Amino acid sequence: MTVSEQGLVVPDYGRLALPEYMKPQPGNHPPLDSPGYKSTALRHPKQPLVLLPHRLTEVTGPLLGDELITLQDADLTTQHGGEPQGQRIIVFGQVRDSDGRPVPDTLVEIWQTNAAGRYRHSREHHPAPLDPNFTGVGRAITDQGGRYRFITIQPGSYPWGNHYNAWRPAHIHYSLFGRAFTQRLVTQMYFPGDPLLEYDPIYNSVPDEKSKLRMVAEFSIEDTQPEWALAYRFDIVLRGRDQSVFEEPHA
Amino acid sequence: MSELLTPSQTVGPYFSMRLPWPEGPYVVPAGTPGAITILGRLYDGAGAAIPDGLIETWQADPNGRFAHPDDPRGPIVDGDLAFRGFGRCKTNHDGSFKIVTLKPGPLPFGDGRTEAPHIDVSVFARGMLDRSVTRIYFPDEEAANAADPVLEVVPADRRATLIAVPGGDGLLRFDVFMQGPSETVFFDL
Numbered sequence: 001m002t003v004s005e006q007g008l009v010v011p012d013y014g015r016l017a018l019p020e021y022m023k024p025q026p027g028n029h030p031p032l033d034s035p036g037y038k039s040t041a042l043r044h045p046k047q048p049l050v051l052l053p054h055r056l057t058e059v060t061g062p063l064l065g066d067e068l069i070t071l072q073d074a075d076l077t078t079q080h081g082g083e084p085q086g087q088r089i090i091v092f093g094q095v096r097d098s099d100g101r102p103v104p105d106t107l108v109e110i111w112q113t114n115a116a117g118r119y120r121h122s123r124e125h126h127p128a129p130l131d132p133n134f135t136g137v138g139r140a141i142t143d144q145g146g147r148y149r150f151i152t153i154q155p156g157s158y159p160w161g162n163h164y165n166a167w168r169p170a171h172i173h174y175s176l177f178g179r180a181f182t183q184r185l186v187t188q189m190y191f192p193g194d195p196l197l198e199y200d201p202i203y204n205s206v207p208d209e210k211s212k213l214r215m216v217a218e219f220s221i222e223d224t225q226p227e228w229a230l231a232y233r234f235d236i237v238l239r240g241r242d243q244s245v246f247e248e249p250h251a
Numbered sequence: 252m253s254e255l256l257t258p259s260q261t262v263g264p265y266f267s268m269r270l271p272w273p274e275g276p277y278v279v280p281a282g283t284p285g286a287i288t289i290l291g292r293l294y295d296g297a298g299a300a301i302p303d304g305l306i307e308t309w310q311a312d313p314n315g316r317f318a319h320p321d322d323p324r325g326p327i328v329d330g331d332l333a334f335r336g337f338g339r340c341k342t343n344h345d346g347s348f349k350i351v352t353l354k355p356g357p358l359p360f361g362d363g364r365t366e367a368p369h370i371d372v373s374v375f376a377r378g379m380l381d382r383s384v385t386r387i388y389f390p391d392e393e394a395a396n397a398a399d400p401v402l403e404v405v406p407a408d409r410r411a412t413l414i415a416v417p418g419g420d421g422l423l424r425f426d427v428f429m430q431g432p433s434e435t436v437f438f439d440l
Binding site: 015016017018019022024025028029030031032034037039040041042043044045046047049050051052053054055056057058059060061062063064068096098099100109110111119120121123124135136137138139173175179180181182184185186187188202203205206208210211212214215235236237238239240 | 253254255256257258259260261262263264265266267268269270272295296297299301307309310311317318319321322323324335336337358359360361362366369371373375376377378379380381382383384386400401404405409429430434435436437438439440
């Protein structure tokens with residue numbers, strides 16, 4: 001039994017059976033210091049990181065849900081009076097952890113450019129037209145199988161000034177929570193066959209080739225809707241629990 | 252068999268189209284009795300404010316409980332739904348951010364030791380290919396901080412970067428330095 005300075009009593013729980021989340025494999029995530037992407041130079045820690053064990057604050061995490069979502073959030077083509085310009089696409093997939101377990105009821109947030117490669121943002125100055133019928137933001141909650149689905153417009157490429165003739169490959173930004181603080185992920189979805197991938201320091205910041213391909217969606221003719229929209233599958237894999245460490249408490 | 256993870260990428264310069272929302276900085280509604288306001292600024296390695304960063308916080312409630320079923324002690328049971336434990340705030344042109352919350356309680360570490368009250372923090376920004384994770388500890392918890400099993404492994408001369416500075420009247424300051432002489436301690440999660 002411990003008493004804090006505020007007089008709160010913390011009962012001893014003895015050994016708490018907490019999951020341990022697996023470490024990423026080497027090369028799985030980009031190094032924070034990535035010279036090809038110039039803005040990383042002054043924005044990465046230089047001192048060694050300190051190992052943070054996975055305890056109560058880390059194995060729990062925000063479970064944000066329905067209060068943030070409206071039906072229109074998952075269809076970026078119906079958020080205004082008219083239809084946006086561009087190629088209509090369906091982007092769908094499954095959120096699961098690295099053990100293959102679906103992650104249900106988790107918030108998926110996306111943002112992207114319009115068809116012309118222009119973000120609707122006050123600091124965006126790329127001289128491409130805005131589309132009055134497209135904001136470029138979406139939210140969805142995964143279902144019991146970890147599945148999500150958005151209807152949107154094929155985003156465009158845009159110049160970004162990182163180096164001479166620098167153009168970002170078309171992409172959709174994704175933000176996910178999973179169910180634990182350890183699983184939080186912000187990433188980008190790219191399109192198969194995009195010739196700009198080869199030249200992009202952000203995509204190529206990921207050292208491991210197979211991991212990079214995890215960020216490239218797969219075109220799906222089966223899910224493409226005749227006379228209506230192309231479909232891309234983008235599954236997202238979050239850190240799973242290390243089964244060698246975590247033992248289910250005995251009932 | 253373990254699948255390869257989806258790699259992290261930067262939030263980029265335009266995340267504020269989607270991620271912030273008006274109540275984001277309010278872990279508890281403004282005016283909640285006992286609420287504290289944590290004010291800070293995010294700085295880069297040249298000492299310049301980072302105006303396109305995002306701060307997220309996650310923490311226990313004042314009783315040391317979480318709004319989450321994976322806590323083996325069970326989720327918050329007092330029905331205090333206003334406490335979601337999560338805060339999100341975009342940085343302003345001067346790098347400043349604000350989180351309004353309740354001070355969390357201490358937590359069992361699971362081996363008989365106790366964690367001092369703390370808030371887990373994720374820092375995102377353009378130019379950051381992955382988040383950086385840090386913690387906020389409280390200046391009025393000297394004894395608990397001294398016994399904290401996480402602070403204990405932080406080099407002694409850097410611990411102060413994790414402890415908020417009292418600002419008087421329910422205010423705390425917590426600045427985040429990505430680099431430089433007062434570089435904040437970041438964690439390998």
